[in-house]
Amino acid sequence: MVTNKPRIRMTVRDGQQVPVRAYYEGGSTRRRMAGKGTAVTGPNGPIENSLAILQARSHHAIRNNAYAASAKEKYVSNLVGTGIKPQWGDPKIQALWDEWVSESDADGVDNFYGQQALAAGAQFEAGEVLGRFRYRRTSDGLSVPLQLQVVEAEHLDPTYSQTFGNRLIKMGIEFNAIGQRSAYHLWRYHPHENLTSQLNTRVPVPADNVIHMYRRTRPGQLRGVPELTAVIVRLYEIDEMQDATLARQKLAQLFGAFVKRKTSHDPEEEGPYFGELVRKPGEMDQLDEFTPGGIHYLEDDEDVSFSAPPDIQGQYTEWLRTELLAVGAGAGLTYEQMTGDLKGVNYSSIRAGLLEFRRRAEMLQAHLIVHQWCRRVAAKWLDVAVTSSALVIPGYWQKRKQLLAIDWIAPKWSWVDPLKEVSADLLEVRAGLAPRSEKAGERGWSIDLLDAEIDKGNQSADRYGLMLDSDPRRTAKNGGLQKELEALATTEEEDN
Structure with missing residues (x-):
């Protein structure tokens, strides 16, 4: 791979060589853009x-x-x-x-x-x-x-x-x-x-x-x-952030008690002196993990302190959504x-x-x-x-070449509101703003195959004497018989 850095043009000012000012900020090599995308490949x-x-x-x-x-x-x-x-x-x-x-x-x-x-x-x-x-x-x-x-x-x-x-x-x-x-x-x-x-x-x-x-x-x-090349880093960072958030929430659930013995002695009380070892040296369990609901005993000179990482729980959801918006855009x-x-x-x-x-x-x-x-x-x-x-x-x-002039038909898209989409398509076709072939193609049909299937269905309905609401040859848009509507229209014209 040949990788070159862009040559920086120089000029002389006050006896010293200085870079020529970039008139495009994106082409600047000053602090704001220094080291950003300067490799030419x-x-x-x-x-x-x-x-x-x-x-x-x-x-x-x-x-x-x-x-x-x-x-x-x-x-x-x-x-x-x-x-x-x-x-x-x-x-x-x-x-x-x-x-x-x-x-x-x-x-x-x-x-x-x-x-x-x-x-x-x-x-x-x-x-x-x-x-x-x-x-x-x-x-x-x-x-x-x-x-x-x-x-x-x-x-x-x-x-x-x-x-x-x-x-x-x-x-x-x-x-x-x-x-x-x-x-x-x-x-x-x-x-x-x-x-x-x-x-x-x-x-x-x-x-x-x-x-x-x-x-x-x-x-x-x-x-x-x-x-996923442009967003692969974000995907890994999302995983790391989710793991860190989960670990924080798990740690927050580890409620327990820490017992630290007194070092003073009350002579009127029976039993061992407070502060006296009740186990031999070296027998005290080492405190290396917390358990939910556990009671942990500390040595006389031991104490427990916790770090206080910033609480971003309220910002986590919005951060995750912003990152996923970027991932979706990149994908x-x-x-x-x-x-x-x-x-x-x-x-x-x-x-x-x-x-x-x-x-x-x-x-x-x-x-x-x-x-x-x-x-x-x-x-x-x-x-x-x-x-x-x-x-x-x-x-x-x-x-x-003629035989390979093939129509490749992709599966039709499903819409959120089919009624609105079909109504809009119908208006476009009836107004002459779009051909039927375009609307058929959007639904995964070639116009020839669609018409052939419609014709096959009509022939089958005629053969069995079926009268369907979906057949515009026989029924109107409102489901009424087309011939009766036509006859009624003719009668009205004659009366007038």
Whole structure:
């Protein structure tokens, strides 16, 4: 990594060299900004040096911190949910895809949509995830001889960088002479599994057989970082603060009595002299811990004193909320989503928060899940289906681009008040301010599939002679018969 400090421009004033005054406060090097963010780096240097430990800490936080675990679950459930599903234009292709969905996992555990959720969770946790295509024999009994293996990012070593003539390997990724990714050098086994460490070797896998899904935030960035990177320190500090507060409360409950013997003697009283040892030297129990309700005896020259830490109990709740607001912002979630705390929330405020979050979720669905993951899988699957004769499509290579123009439909959003949302959508469509296709898409439907399902329902109702309130061909909005209303309207016109 090449790290340089920015060159400070100097000028001469009163015979001495002094720094040129910065006209932007953010560019100042004086006391207020001294030492803050002065290292100049490219997009990959910090990642190369820190990625392994960032991933380890992110894994640890999600395993042990309830807020981190909740953030991951909300991220996956909102981005993927039950699955982002393709709508193929050809029913024959759609039927074969639906059959292959349950066969897609090379590990034999999930279906394709479960793998989507697994990949999204791994990308949140480690900043990136890999998918590897596994080609199978036609005799294996699969509808299409192809499977997908989801691989953790640790298989791609961020410290492995070399050059071979025109070939460059940077952070485990190999590039050709024109800068295109040509291979990924993957550990054969997970590098942190102890039982395989002695057998592990790197294997170059052609880039065409690997999906590398990560969120790129700077041009030229080669690897991703965990989504919790900006707030990982806060998460650990929240844990430490909660542990300290709990310890203080436990200590406050340790009520006990401390007995200190008198050193004077009353000769009229029987018994041993006060201050006289009733045990031999060395037999007195050492006072090294307090027990609730305990009576602790002190030596003649001993005393007990306690520290008086500041009482922040009244400020703790507000401090925790402020920290969690920052954690939610850093993880891309709302505070209410991450914590489940709906105190003081009303319809307008939660709707505003959800709308902002869903804009981000839709962006990630389109640019991350669909573009980087789903689109690659669909293209490879269709190629293998045709070349293995699972599908017969005359002139396939000329039609390929058209066939891959797929609508990927994400699960519909559930709203806080569906009646208000539907009423608003109806007004927008009737006023010509939005097409039906847009409103259908917001609910997880393509317009063609929605109309096909409505038509199927209408045909079924007609076949069985059903007259439903939901059928606008027969009933009005208020549930009355449409034909009777039309007849009544005609009669009124004739009377007038």
